[in-house]
Amino acid sequence: MALHEYRRYGRQMVLDGIGLSGQLKLKKSSVLVVGAGGLGCPAIQYLAAAGVGTLGIVDHDVVELSNLQRQILHSDTTIGLPKAESAKAASERLQPMIKVVSHACSLNAANARAILSKYDIILDCTDNLPTRYLLSDTAVLVGKPLVSGAALKFDGQLCVYNLGNTGPCYRCIFPKPPKRDGEGTCEEVGVLGVVTGVIGTLQAMEAIKIITGLRDEQPSLLIFSALSSPSFRTMKLRSRRPDCPGCGGDPSTRDRFVNEQDYVSFCGGEAPNLEETGKVNIGGRIKPNALSESLKGTSPTVIDVRSPTEFSICHLPGSTNVPLSVLKREPTAHISQIGDTFVVCRLGNDSQTAANILRSVSSDPSKVFDLIGGLRAWSKEVDPMFPIY
Numbered sequence: 001m002a003l004h005e006y007r008r009y010g011r012q013m014v015l016d017g018i019g020l021s022g023q024l025k026l027k028k029s030s031v032l033v034v035g036a037g038g039l040g041c042p043a044i045q046y047l048a049a050a051g052v053g054t055l056g057i058v059d060h061d062v063v064e065l066s067n068l069q070r071q072i073l074h075s076d077t078t079i080g081l082p083k084a085e086s087a088k089a090a091s092e093r094l095q096p097m098i099k100v101v102s103h104a105c106s107l108n109a110a111n112a113r114a115i116l117s118k119y120d121i122i123l124d125c126t127d128n129l130p131t132r133y134l135l136s137d138t139a140v141l142v143g144k145p146l147v148s149g150a151a152l153k154f155d156g157q158l159c160v161y162n163l164g165n166t167g168p169c170y171r172c173i174f175p176k177p178p179k180r181d182g183e184g185t186c187e188e189v190g191v192l193g194v195v196t197g198v199i200g201t202l203q204a205m206e207a208i209k210i211i212t213g214l215r216d217e218q219p220s221l222l223i224f225s226a227l228s229s230p231s232f233r234t235m236k237l238r239s240r241r242p243d244c245p246g247c248g249g250d251p252s253t254r255d256r257f258v259n260e261q262d263y264v265s266f267c268g269g270e271a272p273n274l275e276e277t278g279k280v281n282i283g284g285r286i287k288p289n290a291l292s293e294s295l296k297g298t299s300p301t302v303i304d305v306r307s308p309t310e311f312s313i314c315h316l317p318g319s320t321n322v323p324l325s326v327l328k329r330e331p332t333a334h335i336s337q338i339g340d341t342f343v344v345c346r347l348g349n350d351s352q353t354a355a356n357i358l359r360s361v362s363s364d365p366s367k368v369f370d371l372i373g374g375l376r377a378w379s380k381e382v383d384p385m386f387p388i389y
């Protein structure tokens with residue numbers, strides 16, 4: 001190591017358990033961060049600063065303004081750029097001596113094995129179940145530990161899977177996709193930036209512990225709840241399931257298992273368009289411009305089914321806030337039996353559900369409409385100044 005490296009890393013090299021040998025292990029190591037979003041940004045930042053020799057960054061998305069509240073490697077000047085490139089440039093500014101490889105592509109069953117096999121440790125910093133299962137199955141296949149993080153609202157989770165090629169995999173703990181209990185994604189229900197910062201930073205910590213040998217082999221799940229006291233809890237994890245299709249049984253069949261999996265349908269597929277599935281038999285869906293026309297000169301009932309917090313940030317003039325949970329309990333209280341009823345939400349999913357409930361109690365279901373694409377589409381197509389996020 002050169003003199004400037006001793007100076008740069010001196011504060012961590014003096015720590016028992018790291019020292020010169022630990023720093024050299026970090027320098028020789030390679031870590032793949034899948035997802036350069038809320039979790040990936042802080043993880044990449046600390047891994048780069050700590051001197052991990054090679055960092056790979058996978059992301060298929062581009063930077064948007066709504067990412068900047070938590071995706072701290074990106075900035076106003078990188079809006080529109082691929083996140084993998086934006087994060088690579090930021091980490092190279094932070095630590096010019098390491099090698100950073102950007103993979104600006106979607107990780108899928110066709111490329112996962114080739115990409116993961118080039119790295120020592122994998123960090124799952126993604127936000128969807130199909131990718132979580134794919135990463136877990138592939139990490140087992142290529143024999144790499146998987147440091148998995150998740151964050152939603154004020155809560156987060158952290159777990160290391162396939163540790164030492166003997167620890168449980170994600171599929172051992174969640175043989176079936178975990179139910180969300182009505183929760184949505186970060187995009188739908190929100191997340192505090194600090195929460196992704198806490199979990200992403202802990203993912204970097206776990207990777208550093210594995211590289212330097214500071215980690216014990218006892219698998220546990222860490223649960224973080226920012227609004228609870230204590231905020232951190234750990235749960236001991238069960239060991240591998242002998243019948244787990246991801247890590248149990250004959251290793252020679254695992255490759256075929258990954259290739260044959262349809263990860264998206266295993267996890268329930270995309271949110272269905274109720275109209276296309278035939279579950280909406282009467283009534284209509286309305287586009288933003290058509291709703292804008294319908295609101296002129298008349299005063300129809302407009303129901304906004306988002307939460308009171310979201311409603312207080314912005315709403316359509318004359319709309320009434322009836323959160324979906326309230327509407328489900330007492331639908332008849334909120335339906336106009338005379339004129340049209342328009343139902344809106346942020347992205348157009350909850351309003352479809354709400355409109356269907358209202359149609360089922362309406363004397364004229366054809367007068368109930370839900371806004372396609374929600375208020376997000378309204379801000380794009382009708383009112384660019386509408387402050388939806």
Ligand SMILES: Nc1ncnc2c1ncn2[C@@H]1O[C@H](COP(=O)(O)OP(=O)(O)OP(=O)(O)O)[C@@H](O)[C@H]1O
Nearest residue numbers: 035036037038059060061106107126127131186187
């Ligand atoms: N299969 C995948 N391949 C590549 N990148 C992925 C994959 N799945 C998820 N990601 C990336 O993981 C990141 C998850 O981070 P996060 O949820 O904070 O970001 P986001 O999707 O931009 O957020 P928002 O929900 O606000 O739009 C995203 O940048 C997303 O593009």
